Amino acid sequence: MPNDTEILHMLFDTALNAALPDGKFNGCLPPKPKGRTIVLGAGKASARMAAAFEEAWGRDGGTCEGLVVTRYGHAVPARSIEIVEASHPVPDEAGLQAAGRILALARTAGPDDLVVCLISGGASALLSLPAEGVTLADKQAINRALLKSGAPIGEMNLVRKSLSAIKGGRLAASIGQAQLVTYLISDVPGDDPSSIGSGPTIPEPVDPDAALAILRKYGIAVPAPIVEAIRSNAVREVPAGGAVHMLATPKMALDAAAAKARELGLTPLILGDALEGEAREVGRVMAGIARSVLMHGEPAQAPCVLLSGGETTVTVRGQGRGGRNAEFLLSLALALKDQGRVAAIACDTDGIDGSEDNAGAWFDGTLFESARAKGIDLEAHLDGNDAYTAFAHLGRLVVTGPTLTNVNDFRCILIRP
Numbered sequence: 001m002p003n004d005t006e007i008l009h010m011l012f013d014t015a016l017n018a019a020l021p022d023g024k025f026n027g028c029l030p031p032k033p034k035g036r037t038i039v040l041g042a043g044k045a046s047a048r049m050a051a052a053f054e055e056a057w058g059r060d061g062g063t064c065e066g067l068v069v070t071r072y073g074h075a076v077p078a079r080s081i082e083i084v085e086a087s088h089p090v091p092d093e094a095g096l097q098a099a100g101r102i103l104a105l106a107r108t109a110g111p112d113d114l115v116v117c118l119i120s121g122g123a124s125a126l127l128s129l130p131a132e133g134v135t136l137a138d139k140q141a142i143n144r145a146l147l148k149s150g151a152p153i154g155e156m157n158l159v160r161k162s163l164s165a166i167k168g169g170r171l172a173a174s175i176g177q178a179q180l181v182t183y184l185i186s187d188v189p190g191d192d193p194s195s196i197g198s199g200p201t202i203p204e205p206v207d208p209d210a211a212l213a214i215l216r217k218y219g220i221a222v223p224a225p226i227v228e229a230i231r232s233n234a235v236r237e238v239p240a241g242g243a244v245h246m247l248a249t250p251k252m253a254l255d256a257a258a259a260k261a262r263e264l265g266l267t268p269l270i271l272g273d274a275l276e277g278e279a280r281e282v283g284r285v286m287a288g289i290a291r292s293v294l295m296h297g298e299p300a301q302a303p304c305v306l307l308s309g310g311e312t313t314v315t316v317r318g319q320g321r322g323g324r325n326a327e328f329l330l331s332l333a334l335a336l337k338d339q340g341r342v343a344a345i346a347c348d349t350d351g352i353d354g355s356e357d358n359a360g361a362w363f364d365g366t367l368f369e370s371a372r373a374k375g376i377d378l379e380a381h382l383d384g385n386d387a388y389t390a391f392a393h394l395g396r397l398v399v400t401g402p403t404l405t406n407v408n409d410f411r412c413i414l415i416r417p
Contacts, residue, residue, distance in 0.1 A: 001264075002264070004343040004364050004365075004414055004416070005343065005362065005364055007264060007266075007343075007414060008343060008344070008345040008362050008364075008412055008414060009345065009362070009398070010260065010264075011257040011260055011261060011305065011307075011345075011412050012257075012345055012347055012398070012410055012412065014256050014257050014259075014260040015253035015254065015256055015257045015349065015407075015410045016253070016349055016400075016403055016405065016410075017256070018248070018252050018253045018255070018256035018257075019185065019248040019252065019253045019349055019405040019406075019407040020048065020248070020404065020405050021045065021048055021049045021052040021053075021183075021185065021247050021248065021405070022048075022052050023052070024052065024247040024248065025052060025053055025056035025057075025183070025247070026056060028183075028245045029056060029057065030114060030116075030179065030181050030243065032062055032114075033112060033113055033114035033179060034112040035110055035111075035112030035113040035114070036064075036065065036109075036110075036113045036114070037057065037062065037063065037064040037065070037066075037113070037114045037116060038064070038065060038066050038105060038106070038108075038109055038113060038114070038115045038116070038178075039053060039054075039064050039065065039066030039067075039068065039081050039116045039117075039118065040066055040067060040068070040102050040105060040106060040115065040116070040117050040118070040171070041066070041067075041068035041069070041117060041118030041119060041120075041123075042068065042069045042070070042098075042099075042102070042118075042119060042120075042122070042123035042126045042127045042197060042200070043070065043118070043119055043120030043121055043122045043123040043126065043185070043197055043406065044070060044071045044074055044088065044120055044121055044122035044350045044402070044404075044405075044406045045070075045074075045120035045121070045122075045185045045350075045404055045405045045406050046068045046069070046070050046118050046119070046120055046122075046123070047068055047070040047074055047075050047076045047078070047083045047404065048074075048076055048404035048405065049068075049118040049120065049183065049185065049247070050066075050068045050076075050078050050081045050083065050118055051076050051077065051078050053081075053116065053118065053183070054078055054079055054080065054081060058079075063080065064080055064081065064116070065080055065081065066080075066081045066082070066105070066116070067081070067082045067084065067098070067101055067102055067105055068081055068082070068083050068084070068118060069083075069084050069085070069086050069094075069095060069098035069099070069102070069126045069127065070083065070084075070085055070086075070122075070126065071085065071086070071087075071088040071122055071126065071402070072085045072086070072087065072088075073085070073401075073402050074402045074404060076404065084098050086098055086126050086128070087125070087126075088122045088125045088126055089122075089125050089143065089147060089355070090125065090140050090143050090144055090147075091125050091126070091128030091136060091139055091140055091143065092128070092136075092140075093136065095125065095126045095127065095128040096128050096129060096130075096136050098126070098127075099126075099127040099128055099129035099166055100129055102127070102166070102171070103129060103165070103166050103171065103174055106171055106174045106175045107174050107175070107176075109175045109176060109178035110176070110177070110178060111176070111177040111178060112178075113178040113179070114178065114179045114181065115175045115178050115179065115180050115181070115242075116181050116182075116183070117171070117180065117181070117182040117183070117200070117201045118182075118183050119182060119183070119184050119185075119196055119197040119200065119201065120184065120185040120187065120196070120197065120405070120406050121185070121186075121187025121188070121196065121197065121350065121406035121407075121408070122187075122197070122350070122406060123196070123197025123198065123200065124156075124157055124160045124167065124197055124198040125143065125160075127164070127166050127167060127171075127197070127198075127200060128164075129164060129165045129166045130163060130164065130165060131162075131163055131164060131165050131229055131230075131232075131233040132165070132229065132232070132233070133225060133226070133228065133229030133232065134163050134226060134229045138163070138222075138226055139160075139163055142159065142163065142215070142220065142222065142226075143160070145218070145220045146159060146218070146220065148316050149218035149219075149220065149315070150218075150278070150313045150314065150315035150316075151214065151217075151218055151313070152276055152311070152313055153187075153188055153189075153195070153311055154188065154189075154192075154195055155214045155217075157188075157195050157198040157199075158206070158210060158211055158214060159211045159214050159215060160198045161198045161199070161204075161206050161211070162206055162208055162211035162212075162230045162233060162234075163211075163226075163229070163230065163233070164198065164233075165233075166200050167197075167198035167199060167200050168194075168198060168199055168200070168202075168204050168206045169194075169199060169200070169201065169202055169203035169204050169241070170200065171200035171201050172200070172201040172202070172203055172241055172242070173203075179242065180201060180241065180242030180243070181242055181243045181244075181245070182201045182202070182241075182242060182243070182244045182245070183244075183245050183247050184196050184197075184244065184245070184246050184247065185246075185247050185248045185249075185405060185406060185407060186246060186248065186249045186250065186407060186408075187250075187311070187349075187350070187406045187407055187408045188311070188408070189250075189273075189274030189275070189276055189310050189311060189408075190274050191246060191249050191250075191251075193244050193246075201241065201242070202241060202244070203241045205234075206233075206234060207234070208230045208231045208233070208234045211230055212227060212230060248405060248407055249273070249407060250273040250274070250309035250310065250407045250408050251270075251273040251309070252407070253309065253349065253407045253410060254270050254273055254307050254308070254309055254410075255270075257305075257307055257410070257412065258270055258305075258307060261305045261307075265303070266303050266304055266305050266414070267300050267301060267302075267303065267304040267305070268304065268305050268307055269299060269300040269304060269305070269306050269307065270307045270308070271286075271289070271306055271307065271308040272308055272309070272310065273308070273309040273310060274309070274310045275308050275309065275310035275312070276310055276311060276312060276313070277312055277313070278312065278313060278314070278315065279312040279313065279314050279324040279325070279327040279328040279331065280314075280327055280328065280330075280331035280382065281331075282312050282328055282331075283327070283328045283329065283330070283331030283332035283334075283335060284331055284332075284335045286306065286308070286328075286332050286411070286413060287331075287332050287335030287336045288335075289306060289413075290306065290332075290336060290339075290342055290413055290415055291336070291339075293306075293415050294339070294341060294342075294415065300415075302341070302415045302416055302417040303414075303415065303416050303417060304414075304415050305412055305413065305414050305415070306411075306412070306413040306415070307410075307411070307412055308411045309407070309408050309409055309410060309411070310408060310409060311324075311408045311409055312324045312325075312327075312328055312409065314327055314354075314385060316385055317385060318383060318384030318385035318386060319384060319385070319386075320381065320384040320385040320386020320387070320388065320389060321356055321386060321388035321389050322354055322356075322385040322386065322387055322388060323348075323353030323354035323355075323356050323358065323360065323361075323387060323388050324348075324353065324354060324409070325346035325347055325348055325353045325359075325360035325361065325409055325411070326346070326353055326354075326358070326360060326361045326387035326388050326390075326391055326397075327382065327385065327387045328346050328409075328411065329344060329345075329346040329360070329361050329362070329363060329387065329391070330361075330378060330381065330382045330387040330390060330391070331382060332344055332346075332413070333363050333367055333368075333378065334378055334379060334382060338368040339365075340365035341365065341415060341416040341417070342365070342413060342414070342415055342416075343362070343363065343364040343365060343413075343414045344362065344363055344411070344412060344413045344414065345360065345361070345362040345398065345410075345411070345412050346360045346361065346362075346409065346410070346411045346412075347359040347360030347361075347398050347400075347409070347410050348360060348406075348408070348409055348410075349403060349405060349406055349407045349408060349409070349410055350402070350403055350405065350406035351400040351401055351402050351403040352402075353388075354388075356388050357399060358388065358391075358392075358397040358398055358399050359398045359399065359400045359403070360397075360398045360409075360410075361387070361388075361391035361396050361397050361398055362396050362398055363391075363394075363396055367394070367396070370394050371390070371394060374393060374394065376390055376393055376394065378390055
């Protein structure tokens with residue numbers, strides 16, 4: 001029987017495998033068109049999606065062409081679809097050039113052509129084609145401010161759409177009469193297609209006043225020309241959309257982990273796939289649920305695992321090397337107060353927790369003993385948004401490298417009798 005640490009990593013790996021696009025196109029491919037099949041895409045999982053689509057499309061002789069942009073280090077080999085890399089989470093010139101090329105390629109589609117769009121989390125930053133009157137530097141500055149503000153991903157993406165020439169259904173509007181099919185890997189709470197990658201192919205009217213209200217809400221000042229650009233970029237007429245298929249979602253990943261837990265003799269309880277809020281506050285709430293299991297056997301009997309997904313946020317106040325999953329985990333551990341019957345793991349399924357090199361972190365019943373032995377003040381690290389450093393010193397980071405998928409955060413709390 002694997003130990004607690006091995007179980008935590010096993011359940012995380014199971015969730016990751018369930019979120020990969022491989023084999024997911026079977027049964028949801030459109031008919032072959034008379035003309036070209038043009039594949040366009042963006043996101044941290046888009047290169048793996050492109051390779052999987054090529055394999056499925058080519059089984060009966062189908063051919064395709066196209067361009068996909070992914071994060072640096074996330075490219076995979078593809079036969080006929082060009083894969084380029086750009087910066088995430090802050091856009092760069094490479095993303096700007098890729099987005100321009102993708103929009104130009106979409107405009108070449110004719111009525112006999114099929115346009116296939118592959119979108120996953122990260123597309124918002126990677127498709128960085130500013131609206132008229134907005135520069136790349138403007139978008140970078142606003143994006144950095146939003147990342148530090150603690151704004152939830154839905155609000156961030158609404159602002160991004162208001163600054164974009166390609167998001168919020170604008171890519172769909174550019175393909176004219178061609179057939180459009182969109183495949184998504186969801187990294188947003190609720191799996192709203194218009195929020196995944198800021199919905200470049202999902203028709204949606206964008207209210208400029210709502211975007212400006214979000215910027216005011218978080219105290220992000222923008223110059224008058226940017227305000228005017230946001231107002232001028234409003235979508236007045238909603239373009240036609242196409243078929244949408246969801247290849248992987250947070251719930252699919254949690255269901256796979258739950259099934260694996262049952263195989264290991266553990267009772268799984270999925271607390272939700274769309275949990276949001278401040279990472280440290282969510283950690284305290286989860287600690288309360290864990291204590292209820294230990295004291296009352298509710299809402300589940302130990303041995304059990306509490307599983308959850310979604311995307312927490314961190315309002316940055318300290319100068320540490322944070323990451324929302326590491327911050328959640330450290331808050332959880334401190335709220336449990338050296339409870340030796342609990343182990344936990346929290347990771348971003350894209351392999352990057354915040355802006356560091358780890359997917360997340362884990363702890364078991366020896367955490368506080370190890371911290372005392374090394375003179376590590378866990379509370380001080382939490383206060384300084386420095387959970388990464390604490391777990392690094394304790395050898396409890398989870399480092400996966402690029403996972404080539406992205407279904408948001410995976411949290412697992414293992415509780416023993």
